[in-house]
Amino acid sequence: xxxxxxxxxxxxxxxxxxxxxxxxxxxxxxxxxxxxxxxxxxxxxxxxxxxxxxxxxxxxxxxxxxxxxxxxxxxxxxxxxxxxxxxxxxxxxxxxxxxxxxxxxxxxxxxxxxxxxxxxxxxxxxxxxxxxxxxxxxxxxxxxxxxxxxxxxxxxxxxxxxxx
Amino acid sequence: xxxxxxxxxxxxxxxxxxxxxxxxxxxxxxxxxxxxxxxxxxxxxxxxxxxxxxxxxxxxxxxxxxxxxxxxx
Numbered sequence: 391x392x393x394x395x396x397x398x399x400x401x402x403x404x405x406x407x408x409x410x411x412x413x414x415x416x417x418x419x420x421x422x423x424x425x426x427x428x429x430x431x432x433x434x435x436x437x438x439x440x441x442x443x444x445x446x447x448x449x450x451x452x453x454x455x456x457x458x459x460x461x462x463x464x465x466x467x468x469x470x471x472x473x474x475x476x477x478x479x480x481x482x483x484x485x486x487x488x489x490x491x492x493x494x495x496x497x498x499x500x501x502x503x504x505x506x507x508x509x510x511x512x513x514x515x516x517x518x519x520x521x522x523x524x525x526x527x528x529x530x531x532x533x534x535x536x537x538x539x540x541x542x543x544x545x546x547x548x549x550x551x552x553x554x
Numbered sequence: 555x556x557x558x559x560x561x562x563x564x565x566x567x568x569x570x571x572x573x574x575x576x577x578x579x580x581x582x583x584x585x586x587x588x589x590x591x592x593x594x595x596x597x598x599x600x601x602x603x604x605x606x607x608x609x610x611x612x613x614x615x616x617x618x619x620x621x622x623x624x625x626x627x
Binding site for chain 1: 581
């Protein structure tokens, strides 16, 4: 056992990540029953839908570039939620969590999102889908998908596209 | 109290370890770091399994990191 006390970064710079935080929808209504993806039931991909991974890094390491797939334990959003983000980026006056990926997906980084990775899981690839919970001082509210087992080979559709 | 932070690249062996572990969210993992001095730092963030967010005024030699695991919630 260490003789030194554990420094909990939360005490110095609170993460402000509350597991029971209620999320508001666009109408201001609480999505009180909508938890994050890891709390959601497992469902099977239909083989047609696309999922989007947003990243600050062109060499995102959760994308297996050799086998063209998503590593186990990785998150994406849905194509629909990504398109909501993109549409709102064109709308003047939209609130930050509707057009800013850092806000919508409650990402703790100060690094900007620069890259978009298109994933099309094979039929029966397992995933869980939920609502991004507020955290790190950010709103959340976007859709997140968690692939505990990753995706099948050749489900990443290259190349990554620059996010603007 | 908010401190300025910087990004440092963690040793490759820890990157490879983190890639075997689940993300905490899209693109990041919340981790606990132990240094060879015995000091433990909890709830730090690692991005892309490579960049550790560290305090700007806290010197560190990444070779001093002897253990890095996902933080418990």
